Amino acid sequence: MKPLPINQESEQKLFFHNYARFPLAITHGEGSWLVSDDGTRYLDMIAGIGVNALGYGDKRLVQAISGQAAKLIHASNLFMMQPQFELAEKLLALSGLSKIFFANSGTEAIEAAIKMARKWAGRSGDDHKKEVLSLSNCFHGRTYGAMSLTAKAKYVDGFDPLLAGTGMIAFNDIADLEKKVSLKTAAVFIEVVQGEGGIHRISQQFIDRLKELRTQYNFLIVADEIQAGCGRTGKFFSYMHVDADPDLVCLAKPLGGGLPLSAVIGSEKVADVLTYGNHGTTFGGNPVACAAGIAMIKAIEEDQLMKHAEEIGNYMHDELQKLAARHPQILDIRQYGLMIGVTVDKEAKYYVEQALRKHVIINATSQNVIRLLPPLNITREEAQQCIIALDEIFTEETAG
Numbered sequence: 001m002k003p004l005p006i007n008q009e010s011e012q013k014l015f016f017h018n019y020a021r022f023p024l025a026i027t028h029g030e031g032s033w034l035v036s037d038d039g040t041r042y043l044d045m046i047a048g049i050g051v052n053a054l055g056y057g058d059k060r061l062v063q064a065i066s067g068q069a070a071k072l073i074h075a076s077n078l079f080m081m082q083p084q085f086e087l088a089e090k091l092l093a094l095s096g097l098s099k100i101f102f103a104n105s106g107t108e109a110i111e112a113a114i115k116m117a118r119k120w121a122g123r124s125g126d127d128h129k130k131e132v133l134s135l136s137n138c139f140h141g142r143t144y145g146a147m148s149l150t151a152k153a154k155y156v157d158g159f160d161p162l163l164a165g166t167g168m169i170a171f172n173d174i175a176d177l178e179k180k181v182s183l184k185t186a187a188v189f190i191e192v193v194q195g196e197g198g199i200h201r202i203s204q205q206f207i208d209r210l211k212e213l214r215t216q217y218n219f220l221i222v223a224d225e226i227q228a229g230c231g232r233t234g235k236f237f238s239y240m241h242v243d244a245d246p247d248l249v250c251l252a253k254p255l256g257g258g259l260p261l262s263a264v265i266g267s268e269k270v271a272d273v274l275t276y277g278n279h280g281t282t283f284g285g286n287p288v289a290c291a292a293g294i295a296m297i298k299a300i301e302e303d304q305l306m307k308h309a310e311e312i313g314n315y316m317h318d319e320l321q322k323l324a325a326r327h328p329q330i331l332d333i334r335q336y337g338l339m340i341g342v343t344v345d346k347e348a349k350y351y352v353e354q355a356l357r358k359h360v361i362i363n364a365t366s367q368n369v370i371r372l373l374p375p376l377n378i379t380r381e382e383a384q385q386c387i388i389a390l391d392e393i394f395t396e397e398t399a400g
């Protein structure tokens with residue numbers, strides 16, 4: 001049987017229709033660039049949706065993956081494996097927390113954190129202390145627990161009934177926070193910088209009040225660092241910018257250097273909440289993914305990529321401000337390291353299409369927000385190329 005061509009028609013035939021893909025067949029990547037099957041190079045300002053922190057083809061990462069694959073690809077968590085131990089030690093040192101659990105995707109990490117929070121809260125002896133809260137405009141994933149914590153109707157509609165005992169606090173609204181948390185609260189899930197929600201940062205006042213209320217009502221603060229973590233905002237964990245002091249931290253996306261890997265890291269308070277058989281996953285902490293994770297973190301440290309992310313992010317912010325002064329289509333710019341949101345005066349999808357024409361890959365979120373999550377090692381020249389392309393697009397649009 002002749003294989004189908006790699007095009008949109010075949011895509012429609014083969015797959016459930018849950019992804020709106022670019023009309024591009026990608027064959028490989030080089031640095032910050034993706035290459036399509038006709039040899040065209042595209043500047044990738046979205047990096048596999050915030051995954052490819054080192055861009056494409058980093059030799060250290062490739063060697064770590066191939067070296068570990070030659071030794072052991074999978075054995076399961078029935079065994080102890082060196083890459084898992086080394087990565088666990090590294091993440092515990094970086095967070096100052098006590099225990100770690102590895103899974104495969106962001107949503108699985110959130111799911112594990114929900115389970116841990118409820119089991120932990122159950123120990124209080126209060127059967128009603130099971131409420132898990134999140135913040136409006138958030139995104140935590142697409143499995144049932146994570147989806148039940150997720151705000152937007154487009155991710156949730158039609159899948160009811162959702163998980164019972166979940167609720168939402170208005171983002172950065174201290175009065176609503178005070179109204180919603182109580183002795184029934186087991187955990188509050190936060191994204192310090194909301195990614196999918198359009199790049200919005202939690203306020204210091206909100207975090208301070210959340211911590212006070214945690215002391216009063218004894219619940220857990222869970223930091224979802226899946227998109228903002230691993231150095232993207234200029235610190236390894238974005239919660240470090242606001243001293244959120246979380247009890248549980250969820251990591252994923254860049255953690256496995258492009259391979260599926262996620263983690264839940266927990267404080268002493270929850271250190272013994274899980275017991276044998278309570279929770280687990282066959283592939284979680286796969287040795288190849290962990291070896292990639294170690295190489296990824298080493299590269300971030302060796303190449304000082306957190307500092308670089310901050311510098312290039314600030315540079316892009318300044319350049320975008322200059323564009324905003326000339327182009328009224330730009331309504332607002334929010335930037336935390338290399339997590340950048342640009343609010344525009346129409347559906348951001350229009351700009352995504354125009355950018356693609358100019359061989360730059362950007363992404364739209366929250367209807368009218370252009371989201372940029374480039375590799376952490378993007379060069380200043382590449383960042384400038386993205387700015388030039390955006391400048392041209394806004395200018396051409398005005399010229400009609």
Ligand SMILES: Cc1ncc(COP(=O)(O)O)c(C=O)c1O
Nearest residue numbers: 105106107139140141195226227
């Ligand atoms: C903040 C946040 N949490 C959770 C998730 C879910 O992660 P995954 O798609 O790996 O399940 C995402 C994915 O975009 C995310 O950005």
